[in-house]
Amino acid sequence: MLSRQIKILLVDHQTLLRESLGAMLGAERDLTVVGCADWGEEAVRLTVQFQPHLIILDGDRPREVMETFARLRHAACDARFLVLSAHDQPTLLRELLARGISGYLMKSVTVLELVTAIRAVVARDGRVVLSVARTSLASLGRSPCDESGLSGREKEILDRIADGLSNGQIARRLAISEGTVKRHVHSVFVKLGAVSRIDAVNKYSGLRESGLVS
Known part of the structure; x- marks a missing residue:
């Protein structure tokens, strides 16, 4: 004790x-x-x-x-x-x-x-x-993505959020529905513990700088 x-x-x-x-x-x-x-x-x-x-x-x-x-x-x-x-x-x-x-x-x-x-x-x-x-x-021994837990599509969307694109603009750029973009953004927020789009981008950038995102 x-x-x-x-x-x-x-x-x-x-x-x-x-x-x-x-x-x-x-x-x-x-x-x-x-x-x-x-x-x-x-x-x-x-x-x-x-x-x-x-x-x-x-x-x-x-x-x-x-x-x-x-x-x-x-x-x-x-x-x-x-x-x-x-x-x-x-x-x-x-x-x-x-x-x-x-x-x-x-x-x-x-x-x-x-x-x-x-x-x-x-x-x-x-x-x-x-x-x-x-x-x-x-x-826990399997690593389908990387240490961030983000999928390839979620990273694509984060990169476009970092470029300042809206959900509608991202949907058109990736040829997917805006609803699909919203679901991915929600998933990104949960995985990164983010409270806003800017917060998500900042946390993702920090993971990349530390080498935890491939």
């Missing part, structure tokens, strides 16, 4: 789950739940205020978890992130691992398994804690 108190922030869209989980974790002598929040500004405010050692995120809504992770990672000076999900989502798992989460657990884990994972993650020995199906673990 760690000698210091582990400060934890819980971020989940279900009030009952937040409060129940908070009560269970707070019963551990080395764990302190400093706050419980829904998505959005409250989560950011509590992160800035308490600077938790660990932030536990609800992973049941892929778009929200990616956006929230990006915002809280910026707000937290030195926090680790652990995602709890009711679903085994290989694509989301791959994307989150590429962005630096320290754990991804199914909500079917026991309290003891969760507490053990929390202590392992905060121990800062480089461990990544996973509790998912074998098929999801196997998928």
Whole structure:
């Protein structure tokens, strides 16, 4: 057991789950739940205020978890992130691992398994804690795109967004429907954790400069 108190922030869209989980974790002598929040500004405010050692995120809504992770990672000076999900989502798992989460657990884990994972993650020995199906673990060894998780078409669209083209102009340039462009743009936002077209372009540029995009 760690000698210091582990400060934890819980971020989940279900009030009952937040409060129940908070009560269970707070019963551990080395764990302190400093706050419980829904998505959005409250989560950011509590992160800035308490600077938790660990932030536990609800992973049941892929778009929200990616956006929230990006915002809280910026707000937290030195926090680790652990995602709890009711679903085994290989694509989301791959994307989150590429962005630096320290754990991804199914909500079917026991309290003891969760507490053990929390202590392992905060121990800062480089461990990544996973509790998912074998098929999801196997998928991590495959790389259909690259570290960005973007498909070839999504990269094409990002390049044209960087050129200042609208969705309609991109659709005409690539000979696809505007609806298809919108779906790809939405996917890009989720994968990059972007909140705007400019943000997506900037994050994509950063990945290219770091050599994570082929």
